[in-house]
Amino acid sequence: MKKRNAIILIVTFFTVIGCKDFLDQKQNFAYSDGSSLSDIQAILDDAEYMNRRTPTFPQAASDDFFLPENAFNGRTERDRMLYMWELVDYTFPNDWANLYFQVFNANLCLENLDVLRPNITDTRSWEETYGAALFFRAHANYWLVTTFAKAYDRDAADEEPGIVIRTTSDFNVPSFRSSLRESYDHIEADLRKAVRLLPRQVEVPLRPSQAAAYGLLARIHLVKREYDHAALFADSALAINREVLNFNDVGLNLASNLPFSEKYFNEVVFYSAIGVNTTSVAHPNNGRIDSILYNTYHNDDLRKQAYFLPQGNGYRFKGMYIESVNLCFTGLTTAELLLTLAECKIRQGQVEEGLNLIDEVLMNRFKYDSYEPTPLMPQEAALSFVLEERRKELLMRGIRFADIKRLNAEGRNIELRRIVNGKEIIIAPNDTRYAMPIPLDVTQNSNIEQNQY
Amino acid sequence: MFRTIFVVILTLTSVSVWAQVGYVSGNVTGKNGEAIEGVSIFLSQAEAYTRTDGSGFYKIEVISYPDTITMSHVGFRDKIIPLREDVQNLRTTLERRTEEIEEVVINTGYQKINKEHATGSYEHLSSEQLNLQTGTNILDRIEGMSSGVSFEPNKAETLNPIKVRGNSTLNGPQDVLIILDDFPYPGDINNINPNDIESITILKDAAATAIWGARAGNGVIVLTSKKGKAGQPLSVDVNTNVLIEMKPDPFFEPRISSADYIDVEQMLYRNGFYDFDIMLNPYTQAAFSPALEIFVQTKEGLISKQDSTMAINSLKDVDLRRTYRDMVYENSVTQRYGASIRGGGRINTFNAGINLDRTMGHLSQKNDRLNIKLDNSINITNSLRLDLGAYFTDNVSRSGKPDMNSFRIANRTVPYIPLFDMWGNELAVAHKYRPEFIDTIGNGRLLDWRYFPMSDWENSPETVKRREFIANVGLRYQVTDKVGVSVKYQRQSQTADTERRYLEDSYYARDLINLYSQIGSDGNIISAVPEGGVQNWQQMDVTAYNIRMATDFVHQWAAHEINIYGGWDIQEVENRLESGTRYGYRIDPLTSTMVDVTKNYPQITGGQGLLPYQNGLRRNINRFVSVFGNASYGLNERYYITGSFRRDAANIFGLSTNDKWKPLWSIGIAWNLHKEHFMEHWNVQRAKFRATYGKSGNVNPAKSAHPVVNFYSPRPQLNYYRAGRVTTINNPSLRWEQVSTLNLGLDLTFLNGLVDVSADYYHKRGDDLYGLAPYDYTNWGLNSTIERNVASIKGHGIDLSMKIRKQWGEWLWQPGLLFNIYRDEVLEYYHPEGVVYRPTSGSAVSPVVGKPVYGIQSYRWAGLDNRGNPQGFLGEEKSIDYNALINVLPMHVDSLVFSGAAQPVVFGNLSNGLHWKGFSLDFNISFRLGYYFRRGGINYSSLYTQGNGHAEFADRWQKEGDERITDVPSMVYPNNQMRDTYYLSSETTVERADNIRLQFINLAYRLKDNYAARLGMRTLTLSVNGSNLGVLWKKTKLAIDPDAIQPQRVFTVGLRAGF
Known part of the structure; x- marks a missing residue:
């Protein structure tokens, strides 16, 4: 009898051993640990975060628009301070978080790709994914460095604080700011590596391509005022894709409220956007384009009707390559690259070549057969011309802020004026506030130093 | 009817037919010799059953000897009498149950x-x-x-x-x-x-x-x-109830009046607040609120100043709440019917029941619930028992009229929407597009684009069908007299089908068809949305199974008693969800049409968009494995010691197997003092001391080696590809949450059972508790906080329950008191240096050391200034620098004012039962004391942008000097959100929440058994009940319910009968 009892006890208690497989069942079928190649690709394909979270603050701080008085009064306290360039303390959610999330994702993908490497058979996919992760990291860092650090100056770049360079997904590794030079070097290094791995072109410009990496390198060198390099990379990008969207295209209804909602045009080399406004200041519904800027567009210039809608004492911008009037497109286009190249050529003294490049853009912007090629002009005039065309073409693309910074760094004296309830506020060139404040809850929880004001 | 069922079931359950061998008869009386009528007489072997008559007499056939007679009657102790052949006549006295300590x-x-x-x-x-x-x-x-x-x-x-x-x-x-x-x-x-x-x-x-x-x-x-x-005679019980829940009071929530609201709209309009909406209107055609529509039309010269004033004034008299109170809400009625039958013999015991509930709600929503239950237990041999059970539920609910709060125009709540004209005819509500647009667009070729909310709900019902089936099988084998083993298996499945059906005539379907219409050059209308209705469906199911194996061991020798129980069980719960949308949906004949939901279509308002659709897909499997055991040892029926142990594991994502397992244990002692000699002479029937201590814990899914990546289907508007997103970041350094609990208890029954008291003191301590803590989000970025072991808390309390049972002849009085004290406090909470403290409102944990886990803390209140601005203190100076007051000053928690706990510190109930003959009256009063709540107030940001206004708007600061009589800030434009925040989170909006409520009153009458018997019943009880009868007392002077709930009074009439 005793024996029987013992057997029963043993059986009941130990049947449970061997339940390891039982517990290895995946709990949520929509989850994974992101370690397979297709999972990694999916993380990079999260366009909502990877492409559509470029920063709103630089747009809000730029001179692309102004806020009419009642729009200003309707903003929150934080947004009113931002508009007046007085904002210092602000917290999550913000551009900083959005951009570093992209960096985190890129780092996680790079780490998982490194683990995968020895067992991979499809090396081409692996390389492309690796290149894409590097590109996204560089892309986020580009927006970070142009937003939160001062304009690049070769002589001061070692002393000036840059951005936080994160190369790991381990959140226990503390963050600190590197120098401005290290920050740019890091971005460039990622892009140069990415260029060798990425496919030349992609089907939907949400995914990075070689052209995109060259284009971003051109942007980087432009903000560093390294015009030779910028020209080289812009040229390389244009060698892959040089197609400019013709505004005479029958499919476009320029007069409509949102002419470019089809957004993924061949002209777009890499698609990015302000898909979420972290401040309502830059909301195209609130901001107005002043009539001075509006009047610089020629009457035959189709952008005049495609971009603007008269409203009140200004114009509402509607030329964004996106599906909503509340959001802005900030991606890379061939038109931007042509204008970058044109600017570099003119600066290098190749004025005629530069002007031809401008014509190449404007021919696609003017009414069919109405465009007259630009006559030759002196270098300085040509430079002013290309800078004005750059501003007009890239209006409300989020990059004006970086342009103002670099142009002021070379002494162009662009002053920003805000008129708030009858009072004029002037932001002097090279003001310390051109390096945007780092969020309060980041500096409070880390050793990251705040910008000095 | 029930007699028939009775007979049928009796026939079915009789295992075989026995021959009669004799009979036994007798008289049953009480202590004083009074005859007791209606006593159940049950013969176990014969499975025969009868009842005593008015003189207490019974006679019953016997089929074999020996047998056992069980006599039972409500209010008396059961009596069991062995029946031998020589016994034919019995005189039995039943003892009343009054002073008995029930064996629970x-x-x-x-x-x-x-x-x-x-x-x-x-x-x-x-x-x-x-x-x-x-x-x-x-x-x-x-x-x-x-x-x-x-x-x-x-x-x-x-x-x-x-x-x-x-x-x-x-x-x-x-x-x-x-x-x-x-x-x-x-x-x-x-x-x-x-x-x-x-x-x-x-x-x-x-x-x-x-x-x-x-x-x-x-x-x-x-x-x-x-x-x-x-040993239970076959019995049939039926019951029926009608519950009436009174209609809700729409004025319960203190909201801004229509007149005030329109004045605010007028002020905003004058200040250009709506300018952008008005400017954009030609591109959106979005509706304006009725008052704004009048302002705009007046400005455009479409209506005269005079007409405008008149129209505005008549709108000020419209109140949606009044409309709902007088014309929409109804009392909710639930009808319930139930019947059950149960019985038990030597071999087989069973129970079967059926219950049906039908509810018609306040807004004409319906709910029907049907339950069927079957249980059967069969003694296969003396030592082997089989239990079978099944439980079936069918629940169908159907939505009703729209909720009062669902009326929003341009994202703002509007309190003055007219739903009916003065003759009670239904009016159209322009909540999406301007009426002028609807009337003119398409030259009458579009579908009727008006929305009639008070009838449209019938065209867009949402039905939820829930079905649940539980079946279980248990087998128990008594191996020896000491050892038994048991196996149980249960399978459960629940499905919930939700269907929102927008019929062809519904506003939703008409709106979509019209919106995606294009007028062709020939004047014909073509819509991207197919004709017919739209159906949104969702299917959810939960399937679970459980298996348990256990062994028990009971051994008694001399004064010792050992009881061991142990085993293992496993559980799997699988959840699945699928959802989708069908267009061109028609019920008869049942058809639908395919649409391309990935394409942008032009809208007649000028924009473009995707067709709305849902496409959900989810599947989870949760598995649990446990090994458990507990043991108790008793000596002399006085001293007991118990211990238990358990290990649990679950398939938590990303955890290594070692982390999945978690041990828990407890130990306890009990001492039955009343069995000690020294208490013999005390008038104490029961005295027991108990003490236990144990540990439990909790693991967080983030304690994983990998981040958790969540996947999303492609959304054509954003991305063409499947997207993955890290929604939980891995943090292997997380530790287990640990909770330890000590309990000391005393149970006392004294004065011959007159008083029964049970008191417990407990102390809990939780360490390494998880909480969200701010971190440097440079390192991740998706969230500003991250899960950490942030806190330790301790809590302690007293649970006291006291019952008195006093009888005088036919009267029985049973008052009772439940009295609880509970206090807790935060012992540690991670708070980084330099981060400001925020006020708390009691809905979230307040991370302040030394204060209750849920507490109320506020900004200091310095009254209004002479412009009606709320003021705080910067040092000792009054200030309206809200940025400094909110973002700079509260670096130290002492700059906030602590009011107290947000959960009751003292709470309980006072109950009273009074019984006389068949009548019984019970009532129950609840009290909740010693806590605070935030009463809410005017929030101008929310008023301007959401339309949510508070009634106290009427008492706001309006002119200099008002600051002496009111604390309600003035209305300003442009508004500063921080100004609202400061006021709403300040001391002045905190109130005491203490309250006493009348929980319920229950009046029942149980028909005298002999009367019931004459009606062919065993028992018959009628009852009337009122519950949620309202607040008897509250500490706050404000006319609001401190618990911010609005329980409606419920009245029930019920009937219960047994056969």
Whole structure:
């Protein structure tokens, strides 16, 4: 009898051993640990975060628009301070978080790709994914460095604080700011590596391509005022894709409220956007384009009707390559690259070549057969011309802020004026506030130093 | 009818036919010789049954000897008499039950244990206690009946509003574990019919809950369903109830009046607040509120100034709340019918029941619930028993009229929308597009684009069909007289089908068709949306199975008693969800049309968009494995020592197997003092001291080696590809949450059973509790906080329950008191240097050391200034620098004012039962004391942008000097959100929440048994009940309910009959 009892006890208690497989069942079928190649690709394909979270603050701080008085009064306290360039303390959610999330994702993908490497058979996919992760990291860092650090100056770049360079997904590794030079070097290094791995072109410009990496390198060198390099990379990008969207295209209804909602045009080399406004200041519904800027567009210039809608004492911008009037497109286009190249050529003294490049853009912007090629002009005039065309073409693309910074760094004296309830506020060139404040809850929880004001 | 059923069932359950061998007869009397009528007489072998007549006489046939007679009657102790051949006539006296200490058997879900031998803290509720309340949700009937249990109807994070003994975790799972019979119940609690529940046991301390492991940290509620009993005569019970829930009061929430609201709109309009909406209007055609529409038309010169003033004034008289009160809301009526039959013989016991509830709600929504239950237990041999059970639920609900708060125009709540004209005819509501646009667009070729909310609901019903099936099989084998083994298996499946059907005539379908219409060059209309309706469907199912194997060992020798129970169980719960949308949907003939939802289509308003559709897909499998054991040792029936142990594991994502396992344990002692010699001469019937201690814990899914990546289907508007997103970041350095609980208890019954007291003191301590802590989000970025072991808390309290039972002749008086004290405090909370403290409103954990876990803290209040601005203190200076007051000053927690706990510190119930002959009157008063709440107030940001205004707007600062009589800030434009925040989070909006409520009154009459017998019944009870009868007293002077709930009064009339 005793024996029987013992057997029963043993059986009941130990049947449970061997339940390891039982517990290895995946709990949520929509989850994974992101370690397979297709999972990694999916993380990079999260366009909502990877492409559509470029920063709103630089747009809000730029001179692309102004806020009419009642729009200003309707903003929150934080947004009113931002508009007046007085904002210092602000917290999550913000551009900083959005951009570093992209960096985190890129780092996680790079780490998982490194683990995968020895067992991979499809090396081409692996390389492309690796290149894409590097590109996204560089892309986020580009927006970070142009937003939160001062304009690049070769002589001061070692002393000036840059951005936080994160190369790991381990959140226990503390963050600190590197120098401005290290920050740019890091971005460039990622892009140069990415260029060798990425496919030349992609089907939907949400995914990075070689052209995109060259284009971003051109942007980087432009903000560093390294015009030779910028020209080289812009040229390389244009060698892959040089197609400019013709505004005479029958499919476009320029007069409509949102002419470019089809957004993924061949002209777009890499698609990015302000898909979420972290401040309502830059909301195209609130901001107005002043009539001075509006009047610089020629009457035959189709952008005049495609971009603007008269409203009140200004114009509402509607030329964004996106599906909503509340959001802005900030991606890379061939038109931007042509204008970058044109600017570099003119600066290098190749004025005629530069002007031809401008014509190449404007021919696609003017009414069919109405465009007259630009006559030759002196270098300085040509430079002013290309800078004005750059501003007009890239209006409300989020990059004006970086342009103002670099142009002021070379002494162009662009002053920003805000008129708030009858009072004029002037932001002097090279003001310390051109390096945007780092969020309060980041500096409070880390050793990251705040910008000095 | 019931006699027929009775006979049929009797025939079916009689295993074989026996020959009569004799008979026995007798008289049953009370102590004083009075005859007792209606006593059940049951012969076990014969399975024969009869009842005494008016003179207490009975006669019953005997088929074999020896047999046993069981006599039972309500209010008397059962009597069991062995029957031998020589006995033919019996005189029996039954003893009244009055002074008896009931032997309570507790069902822990694993074992049935005698409360006498238990060391843990248990609360037992019988079906009589549960029947004093009439709600359709079984858990609601616990309210006011059990000490240590509090109800918090406003908590969003828990499925059920029940809390057992306060807080033991901050951010871990907060739900009590619900056990139905033997296994955790993963379904919807509303599926369970209260009529099917025999009793409830609440397990409160560590010794009680340890057996249920990791998921029992917040207490366990064990529901035991009705079963047949061996030796119970066949009985049929029927009951019916009508519940009437009074219609809600739309004025309960203090909201801004229509006139004030329109004045605010006028002010905003003058200031250009709506300019952008007006400017954009040609591109959106979006509706304006009725008043704004008039302002705009006046400006455009479409209506005269005079007409405009008149129209505005008439709008000011419209009040949606009045309309709802007078013309929309109805009393909700629930009809309930139930019947059950049960009985038990030597071999077989069974129970079968059917219950039907039909509810018609306040807004004409309907709910029908059908429950069928079957239980059967068969003694295959003397030592082998088979239990079979099945429970079926069918619940269908259908939506009704739109909610009062669903009327929003341009994202703003509008309180003055006219729904009916003065003759009661329904009016169209322009809530999406301007009426002028609807009237002119398409030259009458579009579908009618008007929206009639008070009839459209019939064209867009949402039905939810929930079906649940539970089946279980149990086998128990008594191996020797000491050792038994048992196996139980349960399978459960619940499906919930939700269908929102927008019929062809519904506004939703017409709106979509019109919106996506294009007028061709030939004037014809083509829509991207196919003709017909739209159907949104969702299918959810939960399937679960449980297997349990256990061994028990009972051994008694001399004065010793050992009881060991142990085994293992596994559970799997699988959740699945699928949803989708069908266009061109028609019911008859049943058809639908394919649409391309990935394409942008032009809208007639000028924009373009995708067709709305849902496409959900989800599947989870949760698995649990547990090994458990408990043992008790008793000496002389006086001293008991118990211990329990359990290890739990679950398939938590990304955890290594070692981290999945988690040990829990408890120990306890009990001492039955009343059995000691030294207490012999005291008038104490029961005195028991109990003490237990135990540990439990909790693991966080983020304690994983990998981040958790969540996947999303492609959304054509954003991305063309499947997207993955890291939604939980891996943090292997997280530790387990640990909770330890000490319980000391004393149970006393004295003065010949007159007074019965049970008191428990408990102390809980939670360490390494999880919480969200700010971190440097440079390192991740998706969230600004991250899960960490942030806190330690301790809580302690007293649960006291006292019952008195006093009888004078026919009168019986049973007052009772439940009295609880609960206090907790935060011992540690991670708070980084330089981060400001925020006020708390009691809905979230307040991370302040030394203060209650849920507390109320506020900004200092310095009154209004002479412009009506709320002021705070910067140092001793009054200030309106809100940025400094909110973002700079509160670096130290002392700059905030602490009011007190947001949960009652003292709470309980006072009950009273009075019985006379067949009448009984019970009432129950609840009290909740010693806590605070935030009363809410005017928030101008929310008023301007959302349309949510508070009634106190009328009392706002309006002119200099008002600051002496009001604390309500002035209206300003442009508004500063921080100004609102400061006022709403300041001391001045904190109120005492203490209140006393009349929970219920229950009046019942039980027909005298001989009258009932004449009607062919065993018992007949009529009852009338009123519950949620309102607040008797509250500390705050404001005309609001401190618990911010609006329970409607419910009146019930019921009838219960037994055969």
